Amino acid sequence: MSIMLGFFYVFLLIASASLIASAMSYFFAKIKSFSFTLLLFYTCNTFFSFFLIHNNHAFFFYTIVIFLIIFPILCLILFALDVYYGLFCIDTSFVLFLVWLLTPVLFIVNLVSYILKVIHA
Amino acid sequence: MPEISRKIFISAGDPSGDIHGANLMRCLLEKYPNITFYGLGRENMLQSGLHGLHDMSQKSLMWLHALTEISTFLRMKKECIHFLMQERPCAVILIDYCGFNFYIASAAKKLGISVIYYISPQLWAHGPWRVKKMKKLVDKLLVIYPFEKSFYDNAGIPVTYVGHPLFDEIHKEDVDEGLVAELKKQLGETIISFLPGSRRQEIGRLLPLFLQSAALIHQTIPSAKFLISCNNEQHFDLISAITKEFTVPCKIVVGNAHEVIKASILCIAGAGTITLQIAYYLKPMIIAYKISPFAYFIAKPFLITPFIGLVNKLASKMIVPERLMCRGNPAWLVNQAIQLLNNPQKRQACIHELSLLMDEIAKPGASEHAADEILNLLRSKPS
Secondary structure, three states, X not given: OHHHHHXXXXXXXXXXXXXXXXXXXXXXXXXXXXXXXXHHHHHHHHHHHHHHHHOOOHHHHHHHHHHHHHHHHHHHHHHHHHHHHOOOOOOOOHHHHHHHHHHHHHHHHHHHHHHHHHHHO | OOOOOEEEEEEEOOHHHHHHHHHHHHHHHHHOOXXXXXXXXXXXXXXXXXXXXXXXXXXOXXXXXXXXXXXXXXXXXXXXXXXXXXXXXXXXEEEOOHHHHHHHHHHHHHOOOEEEEEOOOOOOOEOHHHHHHHHHHOOEEEEOOHHHHHHHHHOOOOEEEOOOOHHHHHHHOOOOHHHHHXXXXXXXXXXXEEEOOOOHHHHHHHHHHHHHHHHHHHHHXXXXXXXXXXXXXXXXXXXXXXXXXXXXXXXXXXXXXXXXXXHOOEEEEOOOOHHHHHHHOOOOEEEEEEXXXXXXXXXXXXXXXXXXXXXXXXXXXXXXXXXEEOOOOHHHHHHHHHHHHHOHHHHHHHHHHHXXXXXXXXXXXXXXXXXXXXXXXXXXXXX
């Protein structure tokens, strides 16, 4: 169990570091760095959620995947397409509000799940 | 153009767009009386002969606030598209308000109707990638700031600089000198005016900050008196409610922005067109704009212009103090205000720079110029 918790701890570190790094690279408009760190954040958190939640709460896990991972990534893809090709009439920059509201939520959900796991261990 | 009747669809959402739209309509009608206007506008455009499809008087919304009105906007869009399909106007004239007007442009383009965009949204300040949309949707762009021409020229959009219609308005309107004298008589010579903007959200964010600074200015300069410009009667209750939370003696003036500015020795304003109005009267000003820290974080990567104030952007240098704030910083406002009030050199330098800028851009005739461009475009198209 302690090996497992140590493994989760590494996930938690990567998730928090990549969240901070992606926020900073976004703020300073470093597109490549932002894309890389956000991809790292989502990949890390998907695995983290899977190992923490999937076994006991599969429905909750899939809800997280749909609303907190797939939906914001889809938003970012649509925004990127809009920036490059000018596809939509609406100013799609509002999706960034959604993304930056949901991204920390994903981290918090995993963090709370991790804390509960530690308490119950 | 042959003397036949022409239908033009025109759309403006904001109060300023309504004023400029009305002036444009009057110029077009003077040159070509057989035009009938349909579309979206407010009281000024309706008075100028617009057959309104919808009342736009409560539709001045920004950012996510617009989502609360989404069903109304969808209904309006449907009605407008239905009108375009049924009536097939010879042109669509869109005035700013791109959040809604881009949809009208898209529908008109699909129907083969000429789209003329008058008063471009400020894509050069935020969201410059939207210029690609503009290129797809617009046949002719009539811009009001000189630097916009090169911005859109570079994107390959047919664009003409027509001048700012605000100066048509200012040249046309006589300042009520009686009111200016009355304000000075009531409040003295040291009048500082606050012009927080035309939108409720802006007023709600900026006015408390302005009033906090007013209290501090009053401590340093007891003779200072304060005026608040309320450009719309509908905002009076909001402004009164905010004012009651502070102990500073302020007078609220509904309308009469020109008189408020002229009576003042210093203006503190939001970042919008009002700064040009203040510059026209060569009044030293401070520009402050406040957004939430989260909104600043979201918007920061897209803020490409180094200035938030129009006068500084037009001058390409900081000729008046300006600051974009996340948290209210009344101390900065007070410091700048006291310098502009007590330092004659700084004050004179500010006035001098404003006068140089106004010599360059404050010329009337924008609406007329825009009307000429529109009629040229219509002449080149079959009726």
